[in-house]
Amino acid sequence: MDVLELAKRRGFFWQSSAIHGPISGFYDYGHVGTMLKRKWEAAWRRFFLGLGETFYEISPAVLMPEQVFRASGHLEHFVDPIVKCRKCGHAMRADHILESILKESFEGLPPKEMDALIRKHKITCELCHGQLEEVALVNMTFPVTAGTGKDARTAYLTPETAQGAYVNFKQMFEVLRKRLPMGLAVVGKAFRNEIAPRNALVRMREFTQAELQIFFDPETITAHPRFADVETARLRLLPAAHRHAVQETTAQDAVASLGLPPFYVYYLARIQEFFLQTLGLPPEKFRLKELAGEEKAFYNRFHWDIELQLGIGWKEVGGLHYRTDYDLSRHQQVSGQSMEVGEGRKFIPHILEISMGVDRNIYALLDLCAREEQDRAVLAFPRRLSPFDAAIFPLVRKDGLPEKAREVQAALEQAGFSTFYDSTGSIGRMYRRMDEIGGPACVTIDYDTLKHQDVTLRDRDSMQQVRVPIARLPDALRRFLDGGDLGTLGKPLH
Ligand SMILES: [Zn+2]
Numbered sequence: 001m002d003v004l005e006l007a008k009r010r011g012f013f014w015q016s017s018a019i020h021g022p023i024s025g026f027y028d029y030g031h032v033g034t035m036l037k038r039k040w041e042a043a044w045r046r047f048f049l050g051l052g053e054t055f056y057e058i059s060p061a062v063l064m065p066e067q068v069f070r071a072s073g074h075l076e077h078f079v080d081p082i083v084k085c086r087k088c089g090h091a092m093r094a095d096h097i098l099e100s101i102l103k104e105s106f107e108g109l110p111p112k113e114m115d116a117l118i119r120k121h122k123i124t125c126e127l128c129h130g131q132l133e134e135v136a137l138v139n140m141t142f143p144v145t146a147g148t149g150k151d152a153r154t155a156y157l158t159p160e161t162a163q164g165a166y167v168n169f170k171q172m173f174e175v176l177r178k179r180l181p182m183g184l185a186v187v188g189k190a191f192r193n194e195i196a197p198r199n200a201l202v203r204m205r206e207f208t209q210a211e212l213q214i215f216f217d218p219e220t221i222t223a224h225p226r227f228a229d230v231e232t233a234r235l236r237l238l239p240a241a242h243r244h245a246v247q248e249t250t251a252q253d254a255v256a257s258l259g260l261p262p263f264y265v266y267y268l269a270r271i272q273e274f275f276l277q278t279l280g281l282p283p284e285k286f287r288l289k290e291l292a293g294e295e296k297a298f299y300n301r302f303h304w305d306i307e308l309q310l311g312i313g314w315k316e317v318g319g320l321h322y323r324t325d326y327d328l329s330r331h332q333q334v335s336g337q338s339m340e341v342g343e344g345r346k347f348i349p350h351i352l353e354i355s356m357g358v359d360r361n362i363y364a365l366l367d368l369c370a371r372e373e374q375d376r377a378v379l380a381f382p383r384r385l386s387p388f389d390a391a392i393f394p395l396v397r398k399d400g401l402p403e404k405a406r407e408v409q410a411a412l413e414q415a416g417f418s419t420f421y422d423s424t425g426s427i428g429r430m431y432r433r434m435d436e437i438g439g440p441a442c443v444t445i446d447y448d449t450l451k452h453q454d455v456t457l458r459d460r461d462s463m464q465q466v467r468v469p470i471a472r473l474p475d476a477l478r479r480f481l482d483g484g485d486l487g488t489l490g491k492p493l494h
Helices: 003-009 030-050 065-070 094-102 113-119 160-166 169-175 251-258 264-279 326-335 358-369 403-412 427-437 447-452 472-479
Strands: 013-015 028-031 055-059 063-065 079-084 091-093 135-137 141-146 151-157 184-189 208-218 234-238 247-250 287-290 302-312 313-324 350-357 372-373 376-379 390-394 419-421 440-446 454-459 465-470
Touching: 003 013, 003 358, 028 030, 028 465, 030 055, 030 184, 030 208, 030 358, 063 065, 063 160, 065 151, 065 160, 065 326, 079 113, 079 372, 091 094, 091 358, 094 113, 160 169, 160 184, 160 208, 160 302, 169 184, 184 287, 208 358, 234 251, 234 264, 234 390, 247 251, 264 287, 264 302, 264 313, 264 350, 302 358, 313 326, 313 358, 313 440, 326 350, 326 390, 326 427, 358 372, 376 427, 376 465, 390 403, 403 419, 403 440, 403 447, 403 472, 440 472, 447 454, 454 472, 465 472
Parallel strands: 055 184, 234 287, 390 419, 390 440
Antiparallel strands: 013 028, 063 151, 079 091, 079 135, 141 151, 184 208, 208 350, 234 247, 287 302, 302 313, 313 350, 372 376, 440 454, 454 465
């Protein structure tokens, strides 16, 4: 299935400002996509903020002063190796073009060594086969001028939401009564001037991240008070030393055999639980991949990527990063403000970061949930994650059925469900359309509804239908969304 075509046709997402000629790497969400994204973010917040007593969400600005990115290292290190064509001026990621030709990863290789490989293998421009210039490192942050005249200051659109949490650490630590571990979550926009945006929502220049920064005392990394809750969980791991196949390893064994601290493994297990239990994605499409050596940022002591297997291959949709005291130490150094905490023993808290790309996860959901069946296309989203809880259809557009349908819809909205009303077509067509959007349930109002005050409730996946009294519809729908079997919620129709 062509995910992009489906996404556009059914109102999920498409290139931004398309009527004026779009810039690549920017996407707009339509009404259905916005609902899906909102549901995913709500599930993320419920799950990850629920992991700690002192875990909260904050909303920092996205445009921040230059000093922030001197401290974070972005101005110095946030660079991509770019190689330009001498003939046509086309710019390419040097590591990507090497990878596409030599079939191995060259991420993090110094520019001089990339130049040598380009010469050795006589690699030319992917568009015109012209000679290539030398590889140059190009910074990916977006500079902006805030203010005018002598008050003008250089600022940057933040390339990750994390910095918003770090600059607020000290203030939040005071406000939250000086308790560690403390979690600060940010669900917000980030900006990177990617040279080659691609695969739609997978590599964008403006995107949404959901990140949780956990600030903790480094001496507590050898334990987690709730480790017993996860110790027998079988983690789907791809350690750096065994890249050929996923090893199912219990959390306990991951500590023993991979030398990972329990505090770190605890969160690896929770991340897997979020993807497999909360989101309900198929286990065989999920893995946690260890990054080693030059693959990981120099300040990360442990770095495992969250990967999903999509039509375009295994793609990273997030990661768990043990960033040590790098971030707060740097902010302390550049700002001159102390980031130390503790009475008696003073220390700079360490940071464990759970980072996810929201848009990539939305793209992944479409890719993983799309099914082509004999005479219909279905987006089989987990019920609780679907853009709408229920669609409401009048069987025909006359005889008081639309009015009755609007009444039922209002009652469901009142009860807290998100609904979608449609009356433009035959009932068969309306079902097909809802299947393509991924709505889990359809409610149909017909002539019997007027007589008996009941409706037809239809399951997207099995296409089974039951008859449910209107008075009991909110309860039946709630149980259905929680995974209930449709057959137990009303009188089956044949
Ligand atoms: Zn060229």
